[in-house]
Amino acid sequence: MGRYILFRLLKWIPSVFILLLLIYALVFFGAGDPIKLIFLQAPGDVAYDPDRVEAIRDAAGLNRPFLVQFIDYLGNIAHGNFGNSLVSGRSVNSMISAALPVTLKIGLTAIFLLSIIGIILGVIAALNQNKLLDNLIVGFALIVWGIPVFVAGPLIIVFLVLVMDMDVPYGWSGLFSFKVIVPLLVLGLNPMALIIRQARAGVLEVLSEDYVRTARAKGIPNYQVVVKHIMRPVLTPVVSQIGLLVIATLNNSILIEKVFGLPGLGRLTETAIKTSDYPVILAIVLIFSTVVMASNLLVDISYPMLDPRAAAKKTGDE
């Protein structure tokens, strides 16, 4: 297993290099010049002087050739230094270290909750196939799947404020705060539909297996049949789905953090993209790719634990 993880990590390094090169090239050549943007984005009587812009670019080292800047950048990140923001001059390391925990806390909590609740609802729906409860749960899943996060977020705020006469749940006071409930709900509801459907389909498939029938014939209580015999094979596809949900959650965090004022990576991403602040953009890309890679690795590692057949395939004991 150790060698397997090491091999995966080694494979990840060239991927990240190519990703960084591509993103660097994209922002360098195509996303706009951050120094020009300082002038062009300011409204009204801003004094845009091309000679001055060039002098500022010189002072910031932005007039050096692309490869020189990129290699310089790689050298810095090899030393754990993401550089300074081109717009604010702040250390990107300090910006990331403040924002990352917020996104991770919100994202992981949302994934944990949606997985637990999604699996439970999926199992309940399957065990009540074609009954009212099943229809309600599947209907609920269909509805929340049909509402994208960028619609659900503002809608829920409007509902809370204008209908329920509540304050806008805005800002960040830590994970254990009322203000976090609504963003968690918005972040979790849409992907939860996937888990519900996946878990339901999995349970329905396993229900007709011989070993489940045998277990029931032996008189084992139903909840034990579900927990011990049905859940384990059902979890394997659900866990692989969770790997994909990490990506969706990171994407959705950009909007959720903006709408609910959460000081995480999503909000930072939006600001950095708007200003073409590429040291910040690149650091976020690197962080996001690490999170995605880590989640995929965790999913891969968890397969053999959930399904012994996967372990047997790896060791050739099948």
Added chain:
Amino acid sequence: MKKDLFKVLVLGLAVLGLTPLQSGQASAEGGQVLNIAHPVLQQNWSPLQGGGHSARWQSLSWAAPMYFDKDGKLTPYVLSSVESDDSYVNWTLHVNPDAVWSDGSKITAKDVVGTWNLSARPATKHARVNLFLGGVDGFNDVVVGKAKDMTGLTITDDATIAVKLASADPIFDQKIATALIAPVKISQAEDESGNEKADWWMPQNGVVVSGPFMPETMDLDQGILTLVPNPNFFGPKPKLEKIVLTTVADASTATLMLKRGTMDAHTELITPTIIQDLGADFLGGPALAKGQQFWINAKKPPMDDINVRKALIMSINPEELALAAFPDGPFTVASQILNKVPGVDPDFKKYPYDPEGAKAALAASKYKDAGRLPKIMFVGISTPTHEAAAQYIAEQWRKILGIQGIEMKPAIETYSGPDQKSVQIFRDDVGTRVPDAVSYLMGSIYSKSGNARNKLGGYENAKIDAMLEEASVKGVKDPDRIKLAQEAQRLFREDWVYIPYYYDVMSKWAMPWVQNFDKNDDWQVIEPWNVTIDEAKRP
């Protein structure tokens, strides 16, 4: 194991349930707190930026050299007086003897000159320093990094500065009446190599300020700033107990927070339904010497044909265009470039709305009909209001001229991107911070202005340049100053390179319970010390 998990879940829910709902900073003990929603996660609050959203709140903490009061009168502040000789080339500035920093130390001539030199250096990235100090002798060398200090700024003594301009400028005193070049304590802001120190403006680093409020906390990651009264402020005692600036990037969320009274004011909030949502008073304010136009780059096909430009402009009904963007006002329909300043031309001939004339002009162009026109690209369609206006324009062109190939891009940064060569129309505003027609036109239609070079694609009319150059050295009371400006503007009209859109007002962007929140053409709260909150009106 399962029981443990259950316990953890129950405990978690209990903690969530017991945590009180915090809804912003409602009030401090006894005093009034002004809550401001700020639309951008601002990582830099240096007063030396000269732009950006943070610059809208510069007057809260930084005293300007001078400022324009509610009646547009030039008022002393850090500088007690400014006078020039008859040539308008040599100026003498006197620092107010009462002006002090928040630590009680005196504001000196060295601080003023040091701030201005630092602002001009390229690494500082001040966005507007050219507008205020561009005429000072030696400025051009400093902005491109050839020199550190302007030769035209000399410290005569602790309280006196001699300024030598490169050429006569009768309104230099008005130009420096802006909070965007407010002096900072130079020993705090400048490092040994003459660059701006990182984060010197943060309270954690002991920044001292000159304005009525000083920063108490600055959490850049959360995007929350708190300001408290400056005990050593040399002006009137501030009435507010605290000001809290919170980043609220989403316009819908900000609108709801304002509606509920969680927020009292906003840095800049523009939505199509803002009047219906927050009332006309929120957006209202005095007329501003600033106007929005669609600028046409006459060097890019098909705009290189004046008949095409005429056809496009005559297809637009200016009243309908402004209404498309703001059905409920308060903005007014634009016609000429000049607005609000003395010298607005009463005889200016508006562009006509003439669909038949537009069709005839297109037929007279080298392209003959709409099918032969290259695709027309707009940029600066960055808000729903501008989107509505651009949609109206596109629809008019489709209906009247049969033009189909139109593309709209949200942001002006496209200018610096790969589509730069195909952009023919920029939506953007121009204006002035001084009540002067020449300054207004020098910033918009003069060939060396940023607007002419970038938005108008290198627009140049030698006659206009000559007129404006001649006008710019005439005294403010010389009637020829305004006459020449008006003539230049009439000549500009004949080039058919802009679609008039609307004139701005200096929106209050504050709820009705916020009192004395008037702003000037410098986009600053004029008297921050007088701002109060009528608690009876607050929800």
